[in-house]
Amino acid sequence: MSVVTAQRVVKNYNQNRMEAPALRGIDFAVDEGEFTSLAGPSGSGKTTLLNLLGCLDQATEGQLFIDNVEVATMDKIQLARLRRDKIGFIFQTYNLIPVLTAYENVELPLVLLKKYPPATIRERVFKILADVGLKGLEHRRPADLSGGQQQRVAIARALVKEPKIILADEPTANLDSENSEAILELMKELNQQRRTTFIFSTHDPLVMKYARRLVSMRDGRIVNDERR
Numbered sequence: 001m002s003v004v005t006a007q008r009v010v011k012n013y014n015q016n017r018m019e020a021p022a023l024r025g026i027d028f029a030v031d032e033g034e035f036t037s038l039a040g041p042s043g044s045g046k047t048t049l050l051n052l053l054g055c056l057d058q059a060t061e062g063q064l065f066i067d068n069v070e071v072a073t074m075d076k077i078q079l080a081r082l083r084r085d086k087i088g089f090i091f092q093t094y095n096l097i098p099v100l101t102a103y104e105n106v107e108l109p110l111v112l113l114k115k116y117p118p119a120t121i122r123e124r125v126f127k128i129l130a131d132v133g134l135k136g137l138e139h140r141r142p143a144d145l146s147g148g149q150q151q152r153v154a155i156a157r158a159l160v161k162e163p164k165i166i167l168a169d170e171p172t173a174n175l176d177s178e179n180s181e182a183i184l185e186l187m188k189e190l191n192q193q194r195r196t197t198f199i200f201s202t203h204d205p206l207v208m209k210y211a212r213r214l215v216s217m218r219d220g221r222i223v224n225d226e227r228r
């Protein structure tokens with residue numbers, strides 16, 4: 001069953017100017033438990049598509065369904081709830097909160113979820129930070145962490161809720177191969193144990209190696225889509 005479906009999705013960033021559309025008609029469905037990677041040259045529309053799938057932006061034309069509900073029918077509150085409950089988003093620019101420590105950044109989505117008691121939250125946050133290799137750095141703020149460490153905080157923050165769908169924009173861009181491999185193994189485990197659906201955008205051959213489905217984009221279109 002598909003968890004994400006896009007039908008004839010078009011995205012123009014500036015509708016008043018004669019700009020090339022960022023997405024020119026995307027038809028695409030991802031089943032529960034798929035481990036999918038979007039590949040393609042810079043500017044081909046990967047980030048734009050992830051932002052639409054993550055309900056962070058709206059399509060200009062076409063329809064988008066998340067867990068069988070059409071995104072366009074939801075109001076702001078329903079969209080925020082959908083993101084909170086079902087989607088983990090790893091941003092290319094991390095989007096960590098600068099005044100919060102690594103621990104507090106990762107804790108936040110669990111606190112907002114209002115589902116777990118404080119002791120469980122504490123345990124899960126420490127565990128996921130250790131899993132991404134940040135043991136001992138829990139109380140540092142983003143400015144006192146390297147780019148790769150910040151990226152791992154962002155990854156931990158998306159994974160900690162164990163959401164149904166994880167959207168990850170270049171999640172290994174600033175990691176060395178050892179850390180990339182460790183993160184990908186962690187994601188693979190989540191994928192296999194919990195049937196978490198992963199959709200990445202990447203230029204990293206290692207991510208493509210892990211992916212079970214490779215979707216290639218060019219100029220706002222899907223030009224190839226293969227499962228293996």
Ligand SMILES: Nc1ncnc2c1ncn2[C@@H]1O[C@H](COP(=O)(O)OP(=O)(O)OP(=O)(O)O)[C@@H](O)[C@H]1O
Pocket residue numbers: 013014021022040041042043044045046047048049201
């Ligand atoms: N906020 C924006 N406003 C205007 N145009 C944008 C915006 N974001 C992206 N674009 C344009 O949309 C097109 C697709 O960009 P997008 O960032 O989705 O590509 P990408 O495949 O993710 O690239 P990269 O691999 O460099 O991250 C590009 O032509 C880009 O210039």
